[in-house]
Amino acid sequence: MAEPMDLDEVPPRGTKRKANEALEVSAPRRIRALDPDVVNKIAAGEIIVAPVHALKELIENAVDAGSTSLEVLVKEGGLKLLQITDNGHGIAKEDLPILCERFTTSKLKSFEDLTSIGTYGFRGEALASISHIAHLQVTTRTKDSNCAWRVHYDSGKLIPAKPGQSADPKPIAGRQGTQITVEDLFYNVPTRRRAFRSASEEYNKILDVVGRYAIHCDGVAFSCKKHGEASTTISTQSNSSTVDRIRQIHGSGVANELIEFTSSDEKYGYRARGWTTNANYHVKRTTLLLFINHRSVDSSNIRKAIEQTYSTFLPKGGHPFTYLSLDIDPQRVDVNVHPTKREVNFLNEDEIIEKICADIRVKLANVDTSRTFMTQTLLPGARVPIATASPDTGDPTKNAVVTPKSRPYENNLVRTDAKVRKITSMLPPSNSRASTETPAPSDTRPGDVEYEHPDREPVICRLMTVKELRAEVRDDMHNELTEIFAGHTFVGVVDERRRLAAIQGGVKLFLVDYGMISNEYFYQVGLTDFGNFGTIRFDPPLDLRQLLELAAENEKASSLPASEEYNFEVQEVVDLVSAQLIERRDMLLEYFSFEISETGDLISIPLLLKGYTPSLAKLPRFLLRLGPHVNWTSEKDCFSTFLRELASFYVPEQLPPTPGPEDTEEGVNEEIKSRRQQVVRVIEDVLFPAFRARLIATKSLMKGGVVEVANLKGLYRVFERC
Known part of the structure; x- marks a missing residue:
């Protein structure tokens, strides 16, 4: 009978080893180079x-x-x-x-x-x-x-x-x-x-x-x-100032309270410049944009020093926004101390930080002289305000005196929530028939269409001509007007025939030509989405020549008999324009999602804004204008003029004025009435929210596109004397 095998007793995993026990290593481990x-x-x-x-x-x-x-x-x-x-x-x-x-x-x-x-x-x-x-x-x-x-x-x-x-x-x-x-x-x-x-x-x-x-x-x-x-x-933009860049990224609340500062010392070999907020601005957390020799870095020492500087100017818990660019002699800086170059070391760090904070403190003190505070001595016999006990301590001696919250000035109280009840809902109906109708629910969308989402990848536009056109729009930006549209509250449509609407920006009321605004907006959409437009497809396709004939005959009929400009042969114009569009159908499809078949069938046109379909009654005239009003010989002019015509096509059409209370419903075109309701809905629910999201208001819109009609503070000064 075989004897039982001798087994070494192996301690279970997790058994503690005594301090005097040594690890038994059979042989030293060899050092080997890691794989590259x-x-x-x-x-x-x-x-x-x-x-x-x-x-x-x-x-x-x-x-x-x-x-x-x-x-x-x-x-x-x-x-x-x-x-x-x-x-x-x-x-x-x-x-x-x-x-x-x-x-x-x-x-x-x-x-x-x-x-x-x-x-x-x-x-x-x-x-x-x-x-x-x-x-x-x-x-x-x-x-x-x-x-x-x-x-x-x-x-x-x-x-x-x-x-x-x-x-x-x-x-x-x-x-x-x-x-x-x-x-x-x-x-x-x-x-x-x-x-x-x-x-x-x-x-x-x-x-x-x-x-x-x-x-x-x-x-x-x-x-x-x-x-x-x-x-x-x-x-x-490349030509924007530092303050404008801060405004675009961090908002006007920061940009409006900035003060510029500089600091330098030849002894320590540094120069500093930057922008920091004054004592009127404070948030719960310090924002520090720090660049040392143009490299974005972090420095807890600089952050703490700036917070300490502001502690005498801001209320407890308040912190500033500071952008600081620090140039130091390269021989005094070691930039190779961190793998990601997030930290740098430089000589005389404490002295340089103290000098910069001292210069910031001087700037803040100079600005702070404009603030005044009123105090009043407590007269004998006056009642002392009663302190309330803290819910956590129950000790009234550990609390500050509670003072009533001051009322805001009435001239700063404005309606800012677009969802609250509007004044138009309080107006009486225009006639008896309208009062008996049940109002449609707010989510009703007459004329809605179904959308399909293709799997194609977005195309990145690399055409220099398109980038130049985009740059021209950015260079023509009106900063104040752009901010007004970005934060406006829609008030209502004023006149469908003149295409006027009212919006509120802050305490001001503006009358805007939404036709002109829409034209500029859709032109910018055309530049931004160039090569990536959606499509409005026609099923069945439309006959291009018939549409052009309809537009040409209408143009000729509406012209003056003696006008030589409109003295043309309809078929000759139709042949010329249709030939131009069919010849360039590949370019139109690639850049504008504008599809025309070889036989002259219009298959699709560009879709610029989801939820809004332009008036197809304007389609024949739009197609006709693509012939003489688009410069087909120059790439940049071609893109610019085509997008301008496309934007004009997308502008809501002018409609007859709304009937007044004395007018009867008899004789009122039901189609026009329905279209007016659709246009008003689109303007409020689609167009103006789109303006708020991505419109760059240009300086040209100030010439007739936007007019200030009321200023609440100005009106308050007038009526408070009455």
Whole structure:
């Protein structure tokens, strides 16, 4: 019989070991070099912690490249797609093979260069790190190149776009500058990817970084939007001032209370400038936009010093907004102390911070002299206000005196909620028949249409002519009027025939020509959504020639007999215009979703605004005007004139005035009455909310488009004397 096998007693897992017991190690572990792929992923994890860090590196590279315009596109918080397009110097084709290798840079040549670094990036690790944890595509073109070049990277090396193809740069059409597309960030680091809680939270972090650089980088236009959305979340112009940039990103509440400050000292080798809020503004949390040598950084010491400076000017719990740009002699700064360059060290930090805060304190004191406070001495025999006990302590001696809340001035009390009952609901009905009708519910949508959502991807417009037209609109922006429309309250339609409506902005009442406003709005929509329009499809298709004949005959019939301008042959005009449109049907379909068949059938027209269909009675005239009123010979003029005609087509039509109480319903066209109800509904529920969301009010609208008719404060001054 075999003897039982001797087994070593192994202590159970979790058994504590005494201090005098030594771990038995059979042999020392050998030291081995890590695999290069592991090394690169560890380095990438130190530099690219989240999508916002990847974007920060890309923004800094784009600004270093001399860009004046940066466009950022984000999908799912940057984890699915992160794209930045600039118009900088571009990257030479010869440099593309080593672009994503670690420590390849055009900023440094020797270690001594670190002591005088003056650019954002310098180590050459950003693109290399991104290529190890994402799918990276680069499209670039230099000024001297005849075409753009597109390449793909994986783990720092060039790879083919598709299996079986060459990995060499592929020539394509493109504008000067660089476009970097980062897809599926952290696809090979699943634990890091699962750590992100929500895409919206990551997108907010991206907006914060884009907003910081948009405020700081003078002469550079920034835009940021979500993939698939037409409107941009952030949009600043290259020629905007710092205050205007702060206004567009952080709002007028901050921008209206800013004071400028400067500070410098040759002894410590620094210069500082910035904007900070005065004592009339305070929030629950300090907002500090800090740039040291043009690099966005954080500094708890500077933040605490600024909060301490404001403690004597703001109420308890109040904090300021401060934008501070600090330029320090590069030889006094060490920028290479943090993988993401989030922190920097510099000499004489305490002295410089104290000097800056002292200069801010002087500015605040000068502004604070304009505030006055009234006090009154308590007279003998007067009753002392009674203090109430605190609910948590029950001790009245530990509470401040409770004083009644002051009443607001009546001239500042205005109606600001558009959902409350309107004055039109209190007016008597115009006739007996109207009073017996049951009002339609507010959600009734006469003439609604069904919408289909195609799977096509949005097209990114790279045409310089369209970008120039967009820039012209931004340059013509009227800031105050844009803010009025962005925060207005719709009052009502005043006159359908003259296309007038009333809106309220603050304590002012404005009369606006909604025809003129609609024309400008739809023109801007045409520029913003260029190449990505929806479609209004006709089933069955309409005969293009019949529509043109109808419009031409109407034009000729309405003209004066002696007018030579309208002395034309109808068929000749129809042949000419139809031939022009059919010949350009491919361009019209690609850019404007305007589809015409070879045989002259009108299949679809552009859809500019969901929930609103323009009057199809205007369609024949719109088609006819596309012939003589569109400049088909110049690209920029062609786009501009076509979009202007399209915008004019989308403007609500002029309708006969509403019948008065003395008029009878007999003889009133039911179709016109129904259309008037639809137009009024669309103006209130669709058009003016759209104006609020994305209208850039131009200076031309001040000439007859918007008129101030009442100012509550002014009226109050008049009537308070009565």
